[in-house]
Amino acid sequence: MAKLERRRTRGHASCGGRLLAAFSSAARAASPAAFLAAFLMASSAQSAGAGLALRVEGPDRAPVVDAVVSLVPIGADGATLPGPARIGAARATMDQVGLAFVPHVLAVAVGTVVDFPNSDQVRHSIYSFSAAQTFEVKLYRGFEAPPITFDRAGIVVLGCNIHDHMVGYVYVLEAPHFGVSDEAGAIALGELPPGRYRLELRHPRLEESVVLTREVEVPGDSALVLTLGATPPPRPGSRPDVDPLQSLFGGPAR
Ligand SMILES: [Cu+2]
Numbered sequence: 001m002a003k004l005e006r007r008r009t010r011g012h013a014s015c016g017g018r019l020l021a022a023f024s025s026a027a028r029a030a031s032p033a034a035f036l037a038a039f040l041m042a043s044s045a046q047s048a049g050a051g052l053a054l055r056v057e058g059p060d061r062a063p064v065v066d067a068v069v070s071l072v073p074i075g076a077d078g079a080t081l082p083g084p085a086r087i088g089a090a091r092a093t094m095d096q097v098g099l100a101f102v103p104h105v106l107a108v109a110v111g112t113v114v115d116f117p118n119s120d121q122v123r124h125s126i127y128s129f130s131a132a133q134t135f136e137v138k139l140y141r142g143f144e145a146p147p148i149t150f151d152r153a154g155i156v157v158l159g160c161n162i163h164d165h166m167v168g169y170v171y172v173l174e175a176p177h178f179g180v181s182d183e184a185g186a187i188a189l190g191e192l193p194p195g196r197y198r199l200e201l202r203h204p205r206l207e208e209s210v211v212l213t214r215e216v217e218v219p220g221d222s223a224l225v226l227t228l229g230a231t232p233p234p235r236p237g238s239r240p241d242v243d244p245l246q247s248l249f250g251g252p253a254r
Pocket of ligand 1: 099123124125160161162163166
């Protein structure tokens with residue numbers, strides 16, 4: 001078990017600029033006691049192979065969904081290396097299904113083109129005020145929205161002007177390896193080149209985008225359990241404030 005370094009960035013609602021720049025300039029938590037419970041512990045199971053299977057869980061060992069984990073290689077001098085652009089993952093989709101963004105949390109590499117289809121029968125009007133990508137697509141259905149290129153690292157918070165409960169997140173990352181934990185808390189990062197990596201974990205419902213970090217060795221650390229010291233609150237909007245049928249037949253009601 002290792003206590004991990006943790007740093008804070010500004011709140012994600014106003015988080016702008018490049019994440020890495022924000023990280024490097026971010027002061028350490030001013031009040032460590034405030035986050036005494038929010039440190040990350042890890043245990044590793046040794047086995048051969050260069051794959052890395054992660055599981056994110058809370059202090060009660062329950063799986064934690066929506067955690068964003070990224071890995072950046074560490075060079076011989078201890079500095080992190082710029083990650084190569086992801087090959088074959090330059091396009092991603094953030095759908096809208098049942099008055100919710102699907103997936104709730106999307107992680108992409110810088111430069112990824114994201115499509116925003118609307119699979120609902122009702123029209124959505126989506127927007128982001130986040131500095132990393134400010135945009136608005138007014139009322140639309142189906143595939144009417146133009147794709148958006150996310151070319152700045154940062155956290156982009158999505159909303160809908162019609163349905164206030166709708167919230168989604170796009171994490172735009174400069175790391176070459178990353179994933180988002182599923183309902184089982186699992187992230188499969190697949191095969192990684194041997195070496196040391198800086199693992200960073202973020203969660204949209206960890207206060208002020210606390211960034212939890214630790215070092216990982218590949219091969220060696222083939223299966224890691226990342227245990228949060230606090231359980232993130234449940235997803236917002238999991239209980240829509242609008243009945244889909246009411247919205248469908250009554251127009252775009254709130
Ligand atoms: Cu909507």
